[in-house]
Amino acid sequence: MMDRKQRILDVAMALADQKGLAAVSMRAVAKRVGVTPMALYGHVAGKEALLDGLMGRLLTELLPCVADLPAEDWQARLRALARGVRTLAKRHPSAFSILMARPPVTPDAVRVVDLIYSALIEAGVPPPHVLRLERMFSTFAMGYATSEVAGRFGAGTRDPPDRRAQFPPNEIPGHRRLARWLDRTTDWDAEFEADLDDLLSILDAYRKG
Amino acid sequence: MMDRKQRILDVAMALADQKGLAAVSMRAVAKRVGVTPMALYGHVAGKEALLDGLMGRLLTELLPCVADLPAEDWQARLRALARGVRTLAKRHPSAFSILMARPPVTPDAVRVVDLIYSALIEAGVPPPHVLRLERMFSTFAMGYATSEVAGRFGAGTRDPPDRRAQFPPNEIPGHRRLARWLDRTTDWDAEFEADLDDLLSILDAYRKG
DNA sequence: ACCTGAACACCGTTCAAGT
DNA sequence: ACCTGAACACCGTTCAAGT
Numbered sequence: 269m270m271d272r273k274q275r276i277l278d279v280a281m282a283l284a285d286q287k288g289l290a291a292v293s294m295r296a297v298a299k300r301v302g303v304t305p306m307a308l309y310g311h312v313a314g315k316e317a318l319l320d321g322l323m324g325r326l327l328t329e330l331l332p333c334v335a336d337l338p339a340e341d342w343q344a345r346l347r348a349l350a351r352g353v354r355t356l357a358k359r360h361p362s363a364f365s366i367l368m369a370r371p372p373v374t375p376d377a378v379r380v381v382d383l384i385y386s387a388l389i390e391a392g393v394p395p396p397h398v399l400r401l402e403r404m405f406s407t408f409a410m411g412y413a414t415s416e417v418a419g420r421f422g423a424g425t426r427d428p429p430d431r432r433a434q435f436p437p438n439e440i441p442g443h444r445r446l447a448r449w450l451d452r453t454t455d456w457d458a459e460f461e462a463d464l465d466d467l468l469s470i471l472d473a474y475r476k477g
Numbered sequence: 478m479m480d481r482k483q484r485i486l487d488v489a490m491a492l493a494d495q496k497g498l499a500a501v502s503m504r505a506v507a508k509r510v511g512v513t514p515m516a517l518y519g520h521v522a523g524k525e526a527l528l529d530g531l532m533g534r535l536l537t538e539l540l541p542c543v544a545d546l547p548a549e550d551w552q553a554r555l556r557a558l559a560r561g562v563r564t565l566a567k568r569h570p571s572a573f574s575i576l577m578a579r580p581p582v583t584p585d586a587v588r589v590v591d592l593i594y595s596a597l598i599e600a601g602v603p604p605p606h607v608l609r610l611e612r613m614f615s616t617f618a619m620g621y622a623t624s625e626v627a628g629r630f631g632a633g634t635r636d637p638p639d640r641r642a643q644f645p646p647n648e649i650p651g652h653r654r655l656a657r658w659l660d661r662t663t664d665w666d667a668e669f670e671a672d673l674d675d676l677l678s679i680l681d682a683y684r685k686g
Numbered sequence: 687a688c689c690t691g692a693a694c695a696c697c698g699t700t701c702a703a704g705t
Numbered sequence: 706a707c708c709t710g711a712a713c714a715c716c717g718t719t720c721a722a723g724t
Contacts, residue, residue, distance in 0.1 A: 385651025
């Protein structure tokens with residue numbers, strides 16, 4: 269038999285994937301594990317610890333995305349990490365939001381940060397800028413993925429003619445001028461890659477070697 | 478007497494500010510309003526609608542941050558918006574997370590997006606890029622503010638010597654090489670401004686006029 | 687060491703009833 | 706039109722008790 273704690277986290281993640289994060293309750297997890305709610309407390313300190321455990325799972329799942337890439341190819345590694353974040357968000361859309369909502373406390377969080385630090389150092393970014401640019405890079409990747417799965421993108425432009433019709437024309441002049449483009453559908457993969465290009469071009473400006 | 482719905486949202490926001498988003502329950506709001514929980518349902522469709530109402534409040538509070546700035550000064554407007562987002566997050570740290578967790582459905586969400594569209598158009602960014610760069614810009618500003626108030630920044634580096642000590646030295650080589658800088662405290666205001674500089678420099682590359 | 691049962695103080699929401 | 710009371714099906718967690 270498997271470690272009980274791992275089984276609990278398996279069940280919690282499956283529940284999040286199938287029914288959303290709101291359905292991840294101590295009682296629902298216990299029922300699926302086949303045990304009384306109180307039995308969970310022997311393996312997990314409480315609900316908060318359960319969510320931290322899910323965060324750990326997410327970060328562990330992210331780590332292998334750079335495994336095949338040599339340390340020298342820092343651009344490929346940064347791109348792979350960013351794409352990995354987005355893939356992770358699509359695999360676990362409900363649980364993913366934990367990553368932006370709570371402080372990262374697991375060891376793998378430090379490992380992920382270290383992958384980005386190492387890539388930036390390899391790129392020749394001076395150390396004082398590495399810390400900041402790591403945060404900028406990860407903030408963008410997580411923010412984009414979160415926005416995508418949470419529906420933040422598209423909600424403002426979804427059914428745009430209807431929404432725009434609610435406003436007097438001069439109140440939202442930007443939308444008015446962009447109407448032609450707002451009615452197009454967006455290729456989110458392509459947009460993400462274009463954003464990555466722009467961000468990597470920023471890094472270029474800081475490289476010294 | 479004030480509109481009941483506005484009073485309900487006042488109370489909900491105050492509750493979020495004082496006791497966190499988890500304390501914003503229909504029952505707790507009703508108690509503070511001085512009414513039975515069921516009485517709320519006449520003015521708000523349910524808990525979800527209540528949270529949408531809070532999102533509306535946040536966006537309405539953000540809008541005036543560019544009021545004094547002329548449309549021509551698009552750089553000042555973008556900077557003011559980004560700073561406004563961050564100020565908003567500090568004023569309502571708990572409620573702020575709603576903005577990244579749910580699709581923006583209020584009219585003011587469209588108005589905020591329009592301010593950024595207009596600034597980018599004013600800057601001379603070609604229309605096809607405006608939509609993408611608006612999302613990149615807002616994703617960054619919201620992501621930074623969310624990370625800051627949710628504790629995502631700093632958690633990995635807080636008490637860094639202790640955390641680093643848990644790892645064999647070669648497993649996190651980036652942290653090892655950056656140890657000298659990791660032990661410094663970070664000026665988050667300055668970091669945000671530096672990030673803004675970098676993002677605005679990206680926009681510069683797309684300007685045509 | 688690991689689990690259970692009963693209990694406490696909470697949730698969101700429905701529904702029928704009151705004024 | 707607006708509110709209430711009782712009820713239903715849930716929560717997280719404590720505590721004493723079982724094996």
